[in-house]
Amino acid sequence: MDWYVAIRRISECSAALRSCRGGFSDILRTLLGYLDHEDVLVVYAAKEELRKALADGRITETQCVNSVVIAILDTTSSVWGREASGLRFQLLQHIVKIPNGDQAEAPAELATELLYLQVVMKNLEKVGVMTRSVFTPRHHSESGDLAVSAAVPYSVQYEALAFLSELVKRLDTLKIDTSVQETLIELVTRLMGEVFVTMDYASQPTFVSCAVLHLVDDFQRLVKFWKDKRQDGDDVCLETQYSKCIEWCLVWLNQSSCTSNALRLLNDKESSNMASQKALVAKSSRYPFLQQWFLCLSRMGVTYIEALAAKPKSLNLKWLQPASLGERPRALERLPTRQQLFVVLAEQDDIMIEVLNGITRSAALVESVDGVRSVLSQQFPSVSAYMIAEYDPDLLFADLIATLGRDHLVLLDLLISNETQVLEYLLRYTRRLSANWNTSKPKLETGENLESVMSVLIRLRLEIDRLVAADLFPYNAGPLMRRLLAIEHHYEEG
Numbered sequence: 001m002d003w004y005v006a007i008r009r010i011s012e013c014s015a016a017l018r019s020c021r022g023g024f025s026d027i028l029r030t031l032l033g034y035l036d037h038e039d040v041l042v043v044y045a046a047k048e049e050l051r052k053a054l055a056d057g058r059i060t061e062t063q064c065v066n067s068v069v070i071a072i073l074d075t076t077s078s079v080w081g082r083e084a085s086g087l088r089f090q091l092l093q094h095i096v097k098i099p100n101g102d103q104a105e106a107p108a109e110l111a112t113e114l115l116y117l118q119v120v121m122k123n124l125e126k127v128g129v130m131t132r133s134v135f136t137p138r139h140h141s142e143s144g145d146l147a148v149s150a151a152v153p154y155s156v157q158y159e160a161l162a163f164l165s166e167l168v169k170r171l172d173t174l175k176i177d178t179s180v181q182e183t184l185i186e187l188v189t190r191l192m193g194e195v196f197v198t199m200d201y202a203s204q205p206t207f208v209s210c211a212v213l214h215l216v217d218d219f220q221r222l223v224k225f226w227k228d229k230r231q232d233g234d235d236v237c238l239e240t241q242y243s244k245c246i247e248w249c250l251v252w253l254n255q256s257s258c259t260s261n262a263l264r265l266l267n268d269k270e271s272s273n274m275a276s277q278k279a280l281v282a283k284s285s286r287y288p289f290l291q292q293w294f295l296c297l298s299r300m301g302v303t304y305i306e307a308l309a310a311k312p313k314s315l316n317l318k319w320l321q322p323a324s325l326g327e328r329p330r331a332l333e334r335l336p337t338r339q340q341l342f343v344v345l346a347e348q349d350d351i352m353i354e355v356l357n358g359i360t361r362s363a364a365l366v367e368s369v370d371g372v373r374s375v376l377s378q379q380f381p382s383v384s385a386y387m388i389a390e391y392d393p394d395l396l397f398a399d400l401i402a403t404l405g406r407d408h409l410v411l412l413d414l415l416i417s418n419e420t421q422v423l424e425y426l427l428r429y430t431r432r433l434s435a436n437w438n439t440s441k442p443k444l445e446t447g448e449n450l451e452s453v454m455s456v457l458i459r460l461r462l463e464i465d466r467l468v469a470a471d472l473f474p475y476n477a478g479p480l481m482r483r484l485l486a487i488e489h490h491y492e493e494g
Helices: 003-021 025-036 040-054 062-073 077-081 083-095 115-122 123-133 153-174 177-195 206-229 236-255 257-266 274-280 286-312 336-343 347-369 371-379 382-389 393-403 410-415 422-435 437-446 450-470 479-494
Strands: 138-139 146-148
Touching: 003 025, 003 062, 025 040, 025 062, 025 083, 025 286, 040 083, 040 286, 062 115, 062 123, 077 083, 077 123, 077 393, 077 422, 083 115, 083 153, 115 123, 115 153, 115 177, 138 393, 138 437, 153 177, 153 206, 177 206, 206 236, 206 257, 206 286, 236 257, 236 286, 257 286, 286 336, 286 347, 286 371, 336 347, 336 393, 347 371, 347 393, 371 382, 393 422, 393 437, 393 450, 410 422, 410 450, 422 437, 422 479, 437 450, 450 479
Parallel strands: none
Antiparallel strands: 138 146
């Protein structure tokens, strides 16, 4: 069909949808059919009209909603070779956000929830088939044998990952059955084993690698949220699934080329003055990918160490062989240094602070919970020793002060901002510094950082005092001020 005729037909369908009060099925079926059109403009027009029609809140009949979702999910693998097929995933991203309109027709169990999201969750098996076909598409060769095709554009793979991330992020507010939780965990862990572990992170664009990191991060945070929500500990199945999630995240970290590619980029001789705009779109430039990698690594480390602290025997780590990445010859020479960490993260304050907060939190658990350090030493002897020494919270804080130009006003701006975890980080670090002054002080003195750190902290306290007196400080500064005063007291005592 000529593209002009198709666009006109889409416009007619859109007008019909706006004017009619029922009987949407035939019109929607026509629009859905255009999602498989070969012309990208036709597919885009159909996607936009469907998005508007579904978002206006009038289509709430369960049968109609179910038909729409299944029609979007059901498609032949041959369409994935077209750039336009990524628009199908964009439409899925839109519909999982759609709130219910008139809920009179919705069944009781869906009446207060996101109806489209519920229906997508009821069709998770189809979601799994759809997404796996994007990353491992198969076609019949002339001999009749199945063969893997690599013709799916990277843009389509990115849209598939973005949809899964959006789906995962929406689920922390949704009441879903344990069986559905298990199905989702099985879907993502299967993707990790079949796709994410085997991906060639060195050759694919960084926007695809970043999307993988986002999904892995969102997924582990969701499963942790589910587990924490059930504090009674009676849900043995969910505990098992949570352990499985952590194990697969570590398998991916240990066995995929993502980590080795990140280490290669960190040690690349390319100039570090690379613009972020270039890094976002280029295939091999590093900053957005490395920033997301550090953030994912930090969050994963906190989750893993918290799990060890809670139930060290619940994790099955037999697959971790001595020849894992961190224990291979010359591997320690490639592990990131503090200097590399700050070079990568300095331009993204929110990520930098969250990573530092995560490392400090992990260090506190390792130091305070019996058995955690011994497990880490057994599983990762060289890496754990390196990380404990190189990423010491005192040295990291001194490096942060240097990165901020030893300017207390810059630290104050970050503290007042609601976009970073600076308050949580400062409370955690100052509590640690105050409680461990006798051990922290020599480490700061060795690097000649003690004077600069204390100068910034003292001036910061005085500035907060001034703002509090003028009623300009945005929240209760009492806990932080008490810790800053305690540190000053230790410092003045020598």
